[in-house]
Amino acid sequence: MDLTVGPNQFFWEAPVWAAFYRTLAEAPVARVVLGELVCSKRLPYFQQEIPAAIEVLLAAGKEVALTSLALITLKRERKLTADLIGMGLPIEVNDLSALIHIPQGTPFWVGPLINVYNEGTLRWLAGRGATRVCLPPELPLASVATLAAEGARLGVAVEVWGHGRVPLAIAGRCYHARLHDRAKDNCQFVCGEDPDGREVETLDGQPFLAVNGVQTLSGSTASMAHQVEALAEAGVNALRLSPQTGDFGALCRAWAARLAGQMDGAALAALSAAMAPGARLSDGFLTGEAGVAWSADA
Amino acid sequence: MAMELVCPAGTPSALRAAVEAGAHTIYCGFADETNARNFPGLNFSQEEMAESIAFAHGRGAKVLVAINTFPRAGAEPLWHRALANAESSGADAVILADIGLLAHAAEHHPGLRRHLSVQAAAANPDAINLYAQAFGVKRVVLPRVLTVAEIAAINREIDVETEVFVFGGLCVMAEGRCSLSSYATGKSPNMNGVCSPASHVVYAEEGSELAARLGGFTIHRTKKDQPAPYPTLCKGCFTSEDQTGHIFEDPVSLDASKLIPALARAGVTALKIEGRQRSRAYVAEVVRNFRAAVEAVAAGRPMPEGMLARLSEGQAATTGAYAKTWR
Numbered sequence: 001m002d003l004t005v006g007p008n009q010f011f012w013e014a015p016v017w018a019a020f021y022r023t024l025a026e027a028p029v030a031r032v033v034l035g036e037l038v039c040s041k042r043l044p045y046f047q048q049e050i051p052a053a054i055e056v057l058l059a060a061g062k063e064v065a066l067t068s069l070a071l072i073t074l075k076r077e078r079k080l081t082a083d084l085i086g087m088g089l090p091i092e093v094n095d096l097s098a099l100i101h102i103p104q105g106t107p108f109w110v111g112p113l114i115n116v117y118n119e120g121t122l123r124w125l126a127g128r129g130a131t132r133v134c135l136p137p138e139l140p141l142a143s144v145a146t147l148a149a150e151g152a153r154l155g156v157a158v159e160v161w162g163h164g165r166v167p168l169a170i171a172g173r174c175y176h177a178r179l180h181d182r183a184k185d186n187c188q189f190v191c192g193e194d195p196d197g198r199e200v201e202t203l204d205g206q207p208f209l210a211v212n213g214v215q216t217l218s219g220s221t222a223s224m225a226h227q228v229e230a231l232a233e234a235g236v237n238a239l240r241l242s243p244q245t246g247d248f249g250a251l252c253r254a255w256a257a258r259l260a261g262q263m264d265g266a267a268l269a270a271l272s273a274a275m276a277p278g279a280r281l282s283d284g285f286l287t288g289e290a291g292v293a294w295s296a297d298a
Numbered sequence: 299m300a301m302e303l304v305c306p307a308g309t310p311s312a313l314r315a316a317v318e319a320g321a322h323t324i325y326c327g328f329a330d331e332t333n334a335r336n337f338p339g340l341n342f343s344q345e346e347m348a349e350s351i352a353f354a355h356g357r358g359a360k361v362l363v364a365i366n367t368f369p370r371a372g373a374e375p376l377w378h379r380a381l382a383n384a385e386s387s388g389a390d391a392v393i394l395a396d397i398g399l400l401a402h403a404a405e406h407h408p409g410l411r412r413h414l415s416v417q418a419a420a421a422n423p424d425a426i427n428l429y430a431q432a433f434g435v436k437r438v439v440l441p442r443v444l445t446v447a448e449i450a451a452i453n454r455e456i457d458v459e460t461e462v463f464v465f466g467g468l469c470v471m472a473e474g475r476c477s478l479s480s481y482a483t484g485k486s487p488n489m490n491g492v493c494s495p496a497s498h499v500v501y502a503e504e505g506s507e508l509a510a511r512l513g514g515f516t517i518h519r520t521k522k523d524q525p526a527p528y529p530t531l532c533k534g535c536f537t538s539e540d541q542t543g544h545i546f547e548d549p550v551s552l553d554a555s556k557l558i559p560a561l562a563r564a565g566v567t568a569l570k571i572e573g574r575q576r577s578r579a580y581v582a583e584v585v586r587n588f589r590a591a592v593e594a595v596a597a598g599r600p601m602p603e604g605m606l607a608r609l610s611e612g613q614a615a616t617t618g619a620y621a622k623t624w625r
Contacts, residue, residue, distance in 0.1 A: 072421065077422075097420070170475055203509075
């Protein structure tokens with residue numbers, strides 16, 4: 001197994017964004033997906049940094065792909081998606097409509113927001129040109145194993161969500177704007193105030209979810225720290241690390257050490273928890289009763 | 299011609315009631331995890347499906363079979379059998395969401411009309427054209443993230459029919475792309491056909507309040523003498539920093555009845571009513587009202603006044619994403 005860094009889900013200021021990818025060039029990860037995933041309104045604020053980030057990552061020997069938006073509705077967003085194709089890099093499709101712009105047979109990647117739940121879907125996507133698929137985070141281990149085997153047969157690399165707040169839902173409505181009594185069209189980019197998402201607790205003070213613009217994330221940070229052996233056994237090719245604040249380079253190095261057998265699950269979990277908002281981890285989608293569960297508590 | 303009214307049926311008797319109340323079309327599903335309303339005591343055996351379709355056809359109504367969950371890896375034959383059973387029962391169309399299942403249906407059941415479920419969340423003309431080209435989909439149920447103006451624009455760029463929700467439960471999130479329920483309970487709409495399942499709900503009296511919990515998470519608290527809404531996750535009351543309230547959506551249901559003329563002008567073919575879990579009497583009442591409304595709109599008459607006030611009594615209604623300000 002190796003490591004993929006997924007697209008940043010949050011809205012970071014351009015210098016922070018650029019510095020993140022410069023750091024990543026030094027990190028022991030095989031590939032990086034970048035671009036705007038969540039909200040097209042954010043893109044103009046860091047767009048100018050993208051070419052330099054691509055250049056430094058390619059120069060460092062990383063594979064690089066560009067993500068589509070997760071929910072494409074506006075004409076401007078469709079045009080933006082069509083324009084991605086001209087960049088000369090693989091597209092990671094996170095809204096299926098991006099496929100209409102990709103000629104049959106052109107290789108592309110499939111992100112975790114595309115519903116790949118079974119072999120038939122994987123086969124169809126492979127036939128269309130998919131070479132790499134990050135599975136939906138809610139899949140249990142048995143499904144992951146079945147799909148990894150089918151992926152191996154089809155020549156499609158299969159990835160699993162390895163670390164980061166899990167994208168649980170996407171909507172037309174912006175919850176960040178709603179929390180500030182604003183509509184989406186007048187959001188004033190308040191999602192930028194919460195670089196790891198904004199905490200949502202229950203009325204009893206239980207940490208629960210996080211909002212990130214039109215996206216809803218898990219409150220806990222998913223970590224497959226204790227699942228590495230099970231995922232390797234299942235035939236998974238790569239784990240996906242999702243950008244967050246803190247020393248992300250250190251997190252990548254710890255993950256690389258874990259995959260190389262130089263660090264155990266408990267040590268990686270401790271480091272991951274120290275970086276996670278509220279120090280809460282989960283891996284329940286894979287093996288637990290519910291997504292929020294953490295196997296080390298069982 | 300009046301817009302097609304597509305009405306829910308969770309049981310054979312609800313199907314008969316909806317047909318008798320004036321539904322042009324009924325949608326329903328098999329009693330297993332192949333459909334997105336996989337609730338205990340609901341849905342149709344194969345025999346009931348065949349009998350119910352014959353009943354509807356005898357009265358000039360159509361039946362659409364929803365097979366709209368995402369087949370489990372290693373268990374696709376269950377969904378493939380549902381497709382074969384829908385066809386042999388005489389279904390007028392199947393409502394599908396999964397790419398693999400659409401591909402299978404197009405290959406093995408080419409004569410069976412395919413509709414794209416709202417669970418596929420095809421939210422723009424490119425997505426719809428992709429499903430039409432790749433799988434021969436003839437109608438798309440639009441996700442509840444679009445305004446009326448956007449629906450009109452979509453219809454100008456596609457060659458297939460559109461169907462939109464006008465009444466009943468309201469998903470706030472893009473449908474088929476939400477794992478909130480499985481995060482809290484392990485059961486999801488996509489995999490299990492359930493959302494915020496009753497099996498994971500606990501009510502607890504605490505002082506003067508009733509707490510409603512889902513998978514151990516408090517979704518809302520109500521005073522004991524007040525009605526307690528069902529703890530659907532995205533309609534819950536939560537706290538974020540200094541704000542407490544319905545962060546995602548208030549406990550409202552969708553009522554777009556007033557938008558029927560605008561939806562007709564936007565080129566929408568069919569209007570869909572949510573509620574396969576609802577009673578026969580409820581379904582019949584809603585269908586009667588909406589049939590009168592679509593007939594009035596088709597004849598150029600004003601819409602009937604005060605329709606459905608009784609049904610939505612005690613619960614606030616919204617036009618949801620159809621109005622841009624909702625976002």
